[in-house]
Amino acid sequence: MRASVKEKAIAAGFAMFRATGVHKLAKFARGSGVILMFHHVRPWVERDFAPNRLLEITPEFLDTVLETLRSEGFDIVTLDEAVRRLAGGGEGPPFAALTFDDGYRDNLEHALPVLHRHEAPFTLYVATGFADRSARLWWVELEEAIRRLDRIELDVDGLKLAMPAATGDEKAAAYRSLYWALRSGPEGDMLAAIATLAKRAGVDGGAIAEELCLDWDGLREIAADPLCTIGVHTLTHPMLAKHDVEFVRRELAQSRAIIEREIGRPAVHLAYPVGDATSAGPREFALAEELGFKSAVTTRPGMLFADHANHLTALPRLSINGNWQDRTFIEVLLTGAPFALWNRGRRTNVG
Ligand SMILES: [Zn+2]
Structure with a gap:
């Protein structure tokens, strides 16, 4: 994207x-x-x-x-x-x-x-x-989760990711690296990782589909x-x-x-x-x-x-x-x- x-x-x-x-x-x-x-x-x-x-x-x-x-x-x-x-x-x-x-x-x-x-x-x-x-509109869920979180911590398949996400620039960088890292792997892992972040951020995937x-x-x-x-x-x-x-x-x-x-x-x-x-x-x-x-x-x-x-x-x-x-x-x-x-x-x- x-x-x-x-x-x-x-x-x-x-x-x-x-x-x-x-x-x-x-x-x-x-x-x-x-x-x-x-x-x-x-x-x-x-x-x-x-x-x-x-x-x-x-x-x-x-x-x-x-x-x-x-x-x-x-x-x-x-x-x-x-x-x-x-x-x-x-x-x-x-x-x-x-x-x-x-x-x-x-x-x-x-x-x-x-x-x-x-x-x-x-x-x-x-x-x-x-x-x-x-x-799930997973790319919107990922955006909304990063919008709400000040820091991203994620354990994907044994790979630990930790990124600041307080400013607009940090959020953009976090989105970019997470998006491509997750999209290049198996789809189930990507969806699970985004679901974890969304839950932590209080983002409701069903509500996103309903709204959009x-x-x-x-x-x-x-x-x-x-x-x-x-x-x-x-x-x-x-x-x-x-x-x-x-x-x-x-x-x-x-x-x-x-x-x-x-x-x-x-x-x-x-x-x-x-x-x-x-x-x-x-x-x-x-x-x-x-x-x-x-x-x-x-x-x-x-x-x-x-x-x-x-x-x-x-x-x-x-x-x-x-x-x-x-x-x-x-x-x-x-x-x-x-x-x-x-x-x-x-x-x-x-x-
Ligand atoms: Zn499409």
Whole structure:
């Protein structure tokens, strides 16, 4: 969730592309289209410790993104239409599909009015465990625990960690090191360690899901909107690649069945939780295809090329990052040039 090395490389690319204007020439990098990734859309509340800020943008910035898409000549299309265009060779004007992960309340309250103003179709990926409050938004629990604690002490798998967390800077450093240390290990250990900290800090995980996520009534309300496609985001939001295949199959198939029952419509588009290479790889891509999903998206950065028609369950996305709420960033990103640089000219990254 923090700016990764990859994101920093992309950020460094911005300055170079903007300075040289080379991105204007690099239309070859843009490909056929793009899938944008959003999380929270809500007014910004100023705070000095906000490690998950990259996962939220303001409604005004969503408006700017949609305006920029239109002025750069993008058609804003449903995921069904994006898949159709890729299968048809990806010719024609560039297209953009908008996707929102996790099923947040603020998507209904703050994003939907903006999407309506632009008549922009979108997909909302639902984790059923967030809707019924049985799954944990562990990255928010970790943030809330560190916000309340002045000092972090943790014994993870025999490794004793002790960090000051009194000031905003100390909290940010503690979040960063704990986040990456825990995320790189087994998921059960990570969840147990965060549960320990949350308990010590008096943070209630269930209350976080209740506060942030739509329940089934709210999901039915947003699903009833003609602009909305409901997609699948698993039962418990796990890093799938860290689990055995039967677990993964259950997460994909059962969440889809629950969503279809609750919403009353087929749900054929999938987003892998977390979605980087440690969370979703070739096994997950094959399983999603086997289970009949029409598309599945990762969080690997990139544009869409005609060849992605052969990799519809391993699609890249462009993350609209709350740390970079600037029209110029969006203009440069939409050229695809930073991704061409980062991916060293490889158009598909599906390994
Ligand atoms: Zn998610």
